[in-house]
Amino acid sequence: TSLQTVALIREKPFLHITRLGEWAVFVPAVRRDTRGTSWAGGAPAGTSIPLSRFLIAHPDTPVSAINAALAKGKHLLLTPGIYRIREPLRIEHAGTVVLGLGLATLLVEQGSAAIVVADVPGVAIAGLLIDAGPVETPVLIQVGPRGAKHDHSRNPTLLADLFFRVGGATVGKAQTCLEINSHHVIGDHLWIWRADHGNRDGGRVHVGWTESTADQGLIVNGDDVTIHGLFVEHFQKYQVTWNGERGRTNFYQCELPYDPPNQAAYKAGKTRGWAAYKVADTVTSHEATGLGIYANFTADPSIVLDSAIEAPRRPGVRFASITTISLGTGQGTIAHLVNDAGAAARPGAVRQTLTRYP
Structure with a gap:
């Protein structure tokens, strides 16, 4: 799938050295209806922020000190390491990096x-790994409070190169990894993952249907949210739930959980399984292009997911370039691609595609 242009994009901030030889962080400007890199035509548009305006934190920097700096309007640079979080980092000022x-x-x-x-x-x-711990958290990152109403169309928030992990290195438990409530948010390369397979017997990973648990990867409640490069895998209910209007996704990859023990444990009411991409029935406008959804129900290959994508049947809700695959020569079945459209990916016919819906 190739897009000629994208409606909205913002590149990730990065460290650089100014012409005066001073360290700074460059924040690229928002681009609209564009293609290619921001630097192809010379110096990109954006803002350079001196490093003196950042708190440079280390893993032993207390969260209280980080929050005090953020409350005063400082930006935050997190050096490599593991930061043990017992209260959230609170971002309250516009334009914080x-x-x-x-x-x-x-x-x-x-x-x-x-x-x-x-x-x-x-x-x-940008540039963070978020690890759930053994005490269940309702949400790992929350962008805007629920019911957020402000218009940020002139200056959207950016979430870039963010990786979420529930389980694996340690026991992890979360209800939701990322919840976007604010309007006009851009996501660029989000990988949201629950651990469901690995060398459990060797003790090197913490996986399992009842050990490392997480309901959903991403919930979008805000309007006008655009995500480029979204990866959500192995959650125990909906992988993605999109409630906001005028959402856009350009490239979505989802591997369903390996480890549901049986069909009874993996049902949304009377529906077999939980959709990998769920657009709420109330939504009137949504677009997603380039979606791949894979089944690998190794704990019970007889499990069926009724629909990879569930969405309202409206002209303004559109999908393009969709594929489903039953991995491992047929470890489980995905009965349809979108709602009741498309043939089953199953043993003997492991890959199905749908060019457009509707």
């Missing part, structure tokens, strides 16, 4: 969120 290096990891230990963002414009959060 939070940039992780190398890969800075926020490990939530006591069931709080890792990051909570107020309903303010122009925030940029």
Whole structure:
């Protein structure tokens, strides 16, 4: 799938050295109806922020000190390491930049969120691994409070190169990894993952249907949210739930959970399984292009997912370039691609495609 242009994109902030030889963080400008890289025609548009305006944090920097700096309007640079989080980082000022290096990891230990963002414009959060801990958290990152109403169309918030992990290195439990409530948010390369397979017997990974648990990867409640490169895998209910209007996804990859023990444990009411991409019945406008959804129900290959994508049947809700695959020569069945459209990916016919819906 190739797109000629994208309606809205913002590239990730990055460290650079100014012409005066000073360290700074460059924040690229929002681009609209564009293609290619921002630097192809010379120096990109954007803002350079001196490093003196950042708190440079280390894993032993207290969260209280980080929050005090953020409350005063400082930006945040997180150096490599594991930050043990017992209360969320709170972003309350418009235009705040939070940039992780190398890969800075926020490990939530006591069931709080890792990051909570107020309903303010122009925030940029990039380059972080968010790890759920053994105490269940309702949400790991929340962008805007529920019911957020402000218009941020002139200066959208950016979430870039963010990786979420529930289980694996440690026991992890979360209800939802990422909840976007603010309007006008851009996502660029989000990988949201629940651990469901690995060398459990060897003790090197913490996986299992009842050990590392998580209901949903992503919930979008805000309007005009655009995501480029969305990866959501192995959650125990809906992988993605999209409630906001005028949402856009360009490229979505989803592997369904390996480990439901049986069909009875993996049902949404009377529906077999939980859709990998769920657009709420109330939505009137939504577009998604380039979606791949894969079944690998190794714990019980007889499990069926009725529909990879569930969405309202309206002209304004459109999907393009969709594929479903039953992996491992047929470890489970995906009966339809979108609602009741498309043939089953199953043993003997492991891949199905749908060019457009409707």
